[in-house]
Amino acid sequence: MQYVKLATVGEVKHGEKKKILINDKAILLLNVGGLYYAFDNRCPHMGGLLSGGDLEGTTLTCPRHGAKFDVRTGKSVGNAKLAFISVKVGDATKLPLKVEGTDILVGLD
Numbered sequence: 850m851q852y853v854k855l856a857t858v859g860e861v862k863h864g865e866k867k868k869i870l871i872n873d874k875a876i877l878l879l880n881v882g883g884l885y886y887a888f889d890n891r892c893p894h895m896g897g898l899l900s901g902g903d904l905e906g907t908t909l910t911c912p913r914h915g916a917k918f919d920v921r922t923g924k925s926v927g928n929a930k931l932a933f934i935s936v937k938v939g940d941a942t943k944l945p946l947k948v949e950g951t952d953i954l955v956g957l958d
């Protein structure tokens with residue numbers, strides 16, 4: 850696994866998120882309480898763009914069908930809703946991340 854620079858500390862403030870393209874891969878960087886988290890920007894359900902979702906506390910909601918994910922783990926914590934049907938979804942793809950100095954680095958295969 851190779852770590853590449855995703856952003857600089859302070860670029861994404863507490864409670865904010867940002868989509869960043871690296872090697873044609875869209876990565877979602879979030880800051881919750883001063884801790885950073887990175888995800889594949891595509892929802893595991895049907896590929897909704899998580900960067901367009903709402904972040905409330907540690908919960909990220911997919912804008913497409915409303916599935917909810919805990920950003921600390923990527924675990925699914927709320928089903929998607931299609932019309933009146935509730936659908937269980939998989940976990941979001943959390944990416945390894947580390948901070949070195951002022952650089953936020955993401956691990957990519």
Ligand code: FES
Nearest residue numbers: 892895897911914
């Ligand atoms: S694509 Fe995200 S909930 Fe359906």
